[in-house]
Amino acid sequence: MIRERLLDWFDSEKRSLPWRTDRDPYRILVSEMMLVQTTVAAVVPFFERFLDAFPDFASLAAANEDRVLKAWEGLGYYRRARQLHAAAKTIVVQHGGMMPDDADAVRALPGVGRYMAGAILSQAFDRPEPIVEANSRRVLARLLACTDDLTSRDAQGRLWNAAARLVPPRQAGDFNQAMMELGALVCSPRTPRCLICPLAAICEARRLGVQDQIPRATPKAAPLAVVEACAVVACGRRLLLVRRGSPGLWSGFWEFPTIHLEGPDPAGRSFGVPVGLEEGVKRLAGVPITAVGLIRSLTYGVTRYRVRLDAFAAAPRSKKSRAKPKPGPGMSEAAWVEATQLGDLTLSAAGRRLAAAILAEPASWGRSPG
The missing domain is CATH 3.90.79.10 (Nucleoside Triphosphate Pyrophosphohydrolase)
Structure with missing residues (x-):
């Protein structure tokens, strides 16, 4: 039921984003690297500029680091730019310039962790790999009424297990993107829009009336x-x-x-x-x-x-x-x-x-x- 409702909603409500135009693994990898701790709205112009300079793995791998950092300039988290550059070199040298579709090989790429590997494998190759990131984590936590600190190991394990059970054998990429899209557009951190949520009827947090308390806020340390x-x-x-x-x-x-x-x-x-x-x-x-x-x-x-x-x-x-x-x-x-x-x-x-x-x-x- 969750799969069908979410995929139907995504089909009609998803945003038009430049990395969703096809299943190109290169475009997916670049977008995921850029989206780390950055909003979609901020990333779009940088993504298009970067793709103009480096349209594929080969051109990125052949570039010197100065050009890569300059193309990334203003986006922040420059360690990600270097990791993306290193990943492109690895793909060219070890995989003939083609993104591997093997889970172990993808996870071995520089800068690619469990979430990013799942995003690449599901979106580019339709592999039923789960993802958990900030938006989908919040959706899952509310569906399960998980009141634990979501940074704890137990809570993370529970959410990853739930994501693995939910991801469908087909349309895995669309489903994973739908989870993230729902969190970005409807199941927001504050004042979630439950009245228009396609999963409201099966959301345990809403049933209990605790959707505004999930995820549990953790105080941030003052900057030094x-x-x-x-x-x-x-x-x-x-x-x-x-x-x-x-x-x-x-x-x-x-x-x-x-x-x-x-x-x-x-x-x-x-x-x-x-x-x-x-x-x-x-x-x-x-x-x-x-x-x-x-x-x-x-x-x-x-x-x-x-x-x-x-x-x-x-x-x-x-x-x-x-x-x-x-x-x-x-x-x-x-x-x-x-x-x-x-x-x-x-x-x-x-x-x-x-x-x-x-x-x-x-x-x-x-x-x-x-």
Whole structure:
């Protein structure tokens, strides 16, 4: 009964999404990687842009990491971009450029866990593999009136077992997508729309009147406060940037030379002992500078941190500083970059905001001698 009602509802109410146009495993994998902790509305433009740049496994596998990160830029969770890139390389090298339809082989791909493997196998190959993610988990929990903490091992096991029993031998991909779609459009986290739900008559939580209490809310820890500082060092129309090495947060990304000042150190910007901004820039890029003054402060969130970044205008101390910078600890490159070329570099979301702000006010930059 659940299968028929849900599939009928999905057939008439499903959203038109670019990765639903066919059963292409590549498009499904890209969409699933992008949808991790991101909304469908946010993903659609990034998905289309990414597919324009890399239409298949072969083109993605052949691309260098810089191009992949640039195509992903703005979506966040860049570890997923690297995992997708690695998965494409694995598929080309080990599977002749074709997504395998073997469950073990799919689960062995970089970045592919139990949920994503089920999504690929059911949607691309119509294999009766279950899925449990945020939306379908909520639907299942309400159908079963599961009042446990859904992050607990027992609750997760119960929901996965229920999903495995429900997934049909045919139309498995449509059924799994229908579960997710129902959670996204009807069985929402707050004030679920039970009156229009196709499963309302068989929902145990609704029968008991506890649908608003499921899933049980778990308090989130307050974000950890961090303070950083960076230098906007100008030499004519060129700006000093450094590129972070690997591993670590923002590996391969360009940034204005940045040091850690207070709180935990999410990106490894500390030198082990406190240093000022001028000394920090010298260590990061080999350029002696003089900091002129604060030009902008911005805040941004990353994982469990809330960061305040103070940007200071700065200038090289002498004409000799125009020589090629030398990357320091944790950096793979350092360079003078034409201001007009900032958009060509891969920057974090905070880096792009800062770049846009300082480009709009070039008079605020620190100026080099001469």
